[in-house]
Amino acid sequence: EVQLVESGGGLVQPGRSLRLSCAASGFTFDDYAMHWVRQAPGKGLEWVSGISWNSGSIGYADSVKGRFTISRDNAKNSLYLQMNSLRAEDTALYYCAKGVDSSTNTWFDPWGQGTLVTVSS
């Protein structure tokens, strides 16, 4: 069974940094692209960033470009999101989601349960 477990969320002050992790199991991690998708409280879904199987293709939403960095460690079956210069509008539940092949231009299945990031002073 595919499992994605996010961690690293919490309360952080504006301008500070946070690193999210996603531990993957139940599939061959380095065969698939991975993504981060977020959902602000009571709002819809927003794709944040995606990374191909070998980190050769990486993309970001304009809203986080230059502040967030996605990475992966295939040896550890883990996905990361380094978030710097956090803003109040980054407050959201952050989901880790698996692509369906090695490239980033696919749908997402499955999703983890999310980790909550709250940016507030």
Place this chain on the structure above:
Amino acid sequence: VIWMTQSPSLLSASTGDRVTISCRMSQGISSYLAWYQQKPGKAPELLIYAASTLQSGVPSRFSGSGSGTDFTLTISCLQSEDFATYYCQQYYSFPWTFGQGTKVEIK
């Protein structure tokens, strides 16, 4: 950026009803569209990909249609467990984008 207009934002329906949700693109995306269902407090779950292919395990009362700029999700006979929020997502052109969501509530 491909803009997506999903409608309606709120749909009131009764068990047994046939419901349709629309997703319109600002430009053509062939069939590069997925639909997700999200229940309160839960992560989204994939229903349909490639505009009309039903994900394994998803009941056949769900169906998707369309290509280019206009897409539809249909639930043929609404069940109690189908009351949820539904999102479309395009994966044709970076950045990947979602519709605003349609909440299906009990009438």
